Amino acid sequence: MKVRTDRIKEMAAAAAADQGLHQTLLAAAGRFRQLRQGGVAAFDDLEKARDQGRRVKERCLAELDRLLPRLEKQVRAAGGRVHWARDAAAARAIILGLARARGVKRVVKGKSMMSEEVGLNQALEQDGLEVFETDLGEYIVQLAQESPSHILAPAIHKNKQEIAALFADKLGVDYTDDPEELTRIARRVLRQKFLQADMGITGGNFAIAESGTLALFENEGNIRMSTTLPRLHVALIGIEKVVETYRDFDVLRKLLTISATGQKLSTYLSLITGPRRDGELEGPDEFHLVLLDNGRSRILADPLLRQSLYCLRCGACLNVCPVYQCIGGHSYGWVYSGPIGCLLNTQLLPRGQGGPAPFACTLCGACAAVCPVKIDHPKVMLHLRWLMAEDPAWPLPRPPAARLGLSLYAWLATRPAGFRSASALARLLAPIAAPGGKARLTPPAISRWGRTRRLPRWQRPFSQRWPGLRRRLGNREEPS
Amino acid sequence: MSDPAREAIVQAVSAAVGRGQPTRSDPDTGPSQVAWLPPEEDWEAAAASLQALGDELLVIKGRQELAAALGEITARHQVKRAVRWDHRLLRRLDIDRLLAEQSVDCAAIAGEQDLRSLAAEAELGVTALDALVVSTGTLVMRGGRGRERAVSLLPEVHLALVTPDRRLRAIKDLVPLWQQWRSEPGGPPGSVTLVTGHSRTADIELILVSGVHGPKYIYVLALEFPWDD
Known part of the structure; x- marks a missing residue:
């Protein structure tokens, strides 16, 4: 089978735009979930x-x-x-x-x-x-x-x-x-x-x-x-x-x-x-x-990745995956699709060829919740992302500005005083940079990243806001 | 045994699981007792399981009832030709004669070509069960000479006969039976087929359709009379 994992982005975009396919996938996944649920309900001690x-x-x-x-x-x-x-x-x-x-x-x-x-x-x-x-x-x-x-x-x-x-x-x-x-x-x-x-x-x-x-x-x-x-x-x-x-x-x-x-x-x-x-x-x-x-x-040799081999090919993870239901099986670009596909394609294909599928995951964990052998897909997915990011064989975008930004963040995050000052500055600038929480002034290096994401609202730390919140909550009646 | 690929794979696996040299122990799990249900138990659970699958279990209390059931099934499906296992139970019941009375031709299987053409042309296949799992309605059939798989596969209607002493409660109760078969001379049977309902698919728009490649209809006849007289 031809490997097209590197084209996941464009194939996913085309599939997501296909309304007919989307309806078919939703109906199919829904039906399989219903069938599984019916079986599970009558199952004695599934856990x-x-x-x-x-x-x-x-x-x-x-x-x-x-x-x-x-x-x-x-x-x-x-x-x-x-x-x-x-x-x-x-x-x-x-x-x-x-x-x-x-x-x-x-x-x-x-x-x-x-x-x-x-x-x-x-x-x-x-x-x-x-x-x-x-x-x-x-x-x-x-x-x-x-x-x-x-x-x-x-x-x-x-x-x-x-x-x-x-x-x-x-x-x-x-x-x-x-x-x-x-x-x-x-x-x-x-x-x-x-x-x-x-x-x-x-x-x-x-x-x-x-x-x-x-x-x-x-x-x-x-x-x-x-x-x-x-x-x-x-x-x-x-x-x-x-x-x-x-x-x-x-x-x-x-x-x-x-x-x-x-x-x-x-x-x-x-x-x-x-x-x-x-x-x-x-x-x-x-x-x-x-x-x-x-x-x-090779997969067997890594204690964390090994669980990818536990898969029984039941398909349950596909039917609960929000990404699979949106982009369908073909978008993954090789044999396996859905959450387990992200894991297997990346590991079974030669290094550098499995494509960026592990990054096309929301890490919601619905897959792990239904997996009959308790594969922790999100955990493996994160580990694969880390391995891929560290390995130059993978053709991942590595803009120098992003690297610089992450290094700066790492530096700040380990220095409380610097972090507090930077947070205060961000709170001050947030209404200008991201009105209504939507990023506008993203630097070119991360503008693609920012296009599909909403920036969080910059607020004072929760510990500082808690006394005020507690006063407001205290004024309400305790639920009986 | 000097297959370099074999050595490479076993060594790679061995290194991956953190072992120096593969160990070669063969722990044997001996057969435990097969938990057959008591013959006096009724057939309600099994009948309900088969009904839930869209199939039918009929309790047969005598030879006349057997003839009547065969008559009804062959008439319902317009059976002209049948093929059957060469099994003691079927011979003792004289299935060939009972079918002939319904104008159904049920010839003995002489050889391989004969089996293929008979099974491919017959509308009805008749077998006897090694076990019936009552909680799931599962038919268990060991393959072999006189117990051909094609008989329960190619015809559109599968008729399986079972006696009260061949019932198990759940699928897990098959494990001791498989272990028992494995420890018999000649080792495990070449094939064991479990059939839970008739052939089906939902590959077109998830719409359930019966009888894709295997039989569309299954009947189990539960023999509640002394057939071995």
């Missing part, structure tokens, strides 16, 4: 479950060097093969190599953010393979030659009329904007693809080390098709998806579905351990698990 989930991820990542070989051993014992990919190019090469060696012509895919991350579709198509996304939303997005805009609802940015026109154009069917009918058309078209495909490619929600089992959640059935019908199944997962036991898996699976759609369990959960066994009539002849690092071991 306890979130703490448990956090602990499971903490432990499994702390033990990851032990769990990865254990998973490998179990997958091999079940007749599967494990491949290790250090980066996106290696993952593409492994999967392309498998496809070439086995004469694969047609590929069906289950929804996978990982495959977007490594740019798999383009690589397979360039090699002459026919690749079909089979999740309905992904299929729509693929037909439109776009990219997904939401982890759970990839085509959420398109309305039914657009989809109807797309189907009529690309599939040669009669125009209909009835979702039921559009779904039936997709079912008919994709059913043939499933039956003809040589290779099924999926991601994986979890990999259970104690049994070598891949766990896949879905509501449509396309992942079941992709893992049952083709003679080859390739699953591509990040190394952070490994959990140790069935019990760990059980803790996380309930958090995942409740947080995503409010479901106690998704319609389908497939637990896959290796390829078909001797004498069986179905299932792939070969099962390949590709374990991708692609920067994850």
Whole structure:
């Protein structure tokens, strides 16, 4: 997938100005929040479950060097093969190599953010393979030659009329904007693809080390098709998806579905351990698990950033994020969007390429409040800002005047007498510089910054104002 | 095992988590007891869960009721062809004959190609459950020879039979069952499928549509009679 993270500003401005998109995003996020809320209301002690989930991820990542070989051993014992990919190019090469060696012509895919991350579709198509996304939303997005805009609802940015026109154009069917009918058309078209495909490619929600089992959640059935019908199944997962036991898996699976759609369990959960066994009539002849690092071991090394890898990809943080709801998924410029996207894009892409997304955050904390594994997005976001500001590899605006201003502030803030004098001066000048609290006379170096911000009203310190406030409050009656 | 990428990743992870050399212990979590519900418990909770998902559980008290239920379901969905698991429960109930009485062709699966074409053409797939989770209405099916996944996936209607001794209260109660299967000879089953409701999507404007890729209708027949006579 093309990296356009450096264009977040212009893409966000365009998206924010698109009223139709804005309404769609608000409605979608609202609906997902409602679904989650419904599930959470019936959930027994969510806080306890979130703490448990956090602990499971903490432990499994702390033990990851032990769990990865254990998973490998179990997958091999079940007749599967494990491949290790250090980066996106290696993952593409492994999967392309498998496809070439086995004469694969047609590929069906289950929804996978990982495959977007490594740019798999383009690589397979360039090699002459026919690749079909089979999740309905992904299929729509693929037909439109776009990219997904939401982890759970990839085509959420398109309305039914657009989809109807797309189907009529690309599939040669009669125009209909009835979702039921559009779904039936997709079912008919994709059913043939499933039956003809040589290779099924999926991601994986979890990999259970104690049994070598891949766990896949879905509501449509396309992942079941992709893992049952083709003679080859390739699953591509990040190394952070490994959990140790069935019990760990059980803790996380309930958090995942409740947080995503409010479901106690998704319609389908497939637990896959290796390829078909001797004498069986179905299932792939070969099962390949590709374990991708692609920067994850680097993230793992930082104790604060590590929590970015706890993410279960439930999408709950997107649906509460005021920024995401305004600018949509595409504005983030790469695979992941919303609060978790700000964290992952910045860290997974090569240093200096992840773009300024962590700065496009209000730090309101709504994401952290709903995260099923208690990722503290704002804290990580601030840490990333600091890292980026300190590292010249990031193309951030660093005007000398701003640097000078911050140094001056740092100097003043550590000298109480100087700070008091400066504050008194600011109070005196405020009515002229910022009438009504709106900055007017901002110096050119920070004028862009000042354009979208209101300056605070300069007042005497609270400690000095308190005696007067207390007298005024004391005159009121105490609430009974 | 001399894959340089493997060594590099494991070493990088090991260094990241602050360990010198990866430890290689394999702590085993042995299976605990599976908490099957008592067979005499009623089916109300399970029926309510399935109903909430838009599906149906029918309690069947005898062979005549079974024949009647099959007749009603096959008529409702205009079933002409069915495909089924080669499962002891289904053989003992003589499902093929009961379906034939409804003019439904239910041929045995001979081989791989046969399975694909039969499952792709059949309107009805018949399976037997390894477990039914009553609080969520979840159907649990282990894959294998005679227990093909395609049977519960390709046809538009899925009919699952379950006996009173195969019920669990909650999803978490499946953990000991998975552990038990894992410790059996041959290790964990190649596939275990959990089905909670019929296939659905809301990918177009978040409008819920049933039956995207998998079955649109699910019926669970709860067998409350001695079928093994």
